Amino acid sequence: MIKIIKVSEEADLQKVFAIRKVVFVEEQNCPPELEWENEDVSIHFLANFNNKPVGACRWRKTDKGYKLERFAVSKAYRGKGIASEMIKTVLQDLPADANYIYLHAQLTAMPLYQKMGFVAEGPQFEEAGIQHFKMVLTN
Template structure:
């Protein structure tokens, strides 16, 4: 396996890769309706792409208020620390921009993953697109 690297993506320029990953993970695998997957926030969000070599294998986005979302890694690369690299890159960028609190809506099965990265559950369980979720928050260490 080649080294995994993460970079900031451009919603316009990298749109095909961002859509390929999210459509595969959310729409095809998890049956999220397309009208729930794509929203107006994509245009204002910071997007991230994870690569193995020159092949995009994961993505995430950061909204201006510190919400992290649309975290997705293609099936063949799950369990290989791609998600860790993605979330660490998003947190670093959020902190660079002065966002001392990061929030996300996590699928319940992924809560332990996010807890390892410093997030805490702050809500009860609820359904989003028919999938059980909880809200999670992470506070950056004060400078």
């Protein structure tokens, strides 16, 4: 069973950080100094699968609009619909005035975001040593 919670407790935030550390820093070799930024201005979410913490993500308001970020699912739990549930939950949590919603998608994650209504915009670019496209929600 998948359950996505909005993080309000420090213990849950530490679970979010632990998942991100494994996925981004250890698996994808993202420099830690690039991974840990804007934490205090972000709204964090933790995904649980059968009561086990397995996914993390966040959103934050930027000068452009609302940015969805740091979607990570533990390797053993990928392909189970967890990321889709996280995206739905985050989108439902955004304020009513969130009319420009975007993210920076790794190339491998683009099909998932496309299924959720995002479209690529602009040129491909590198972020933390990984190729991305900016994607914007269209519906």
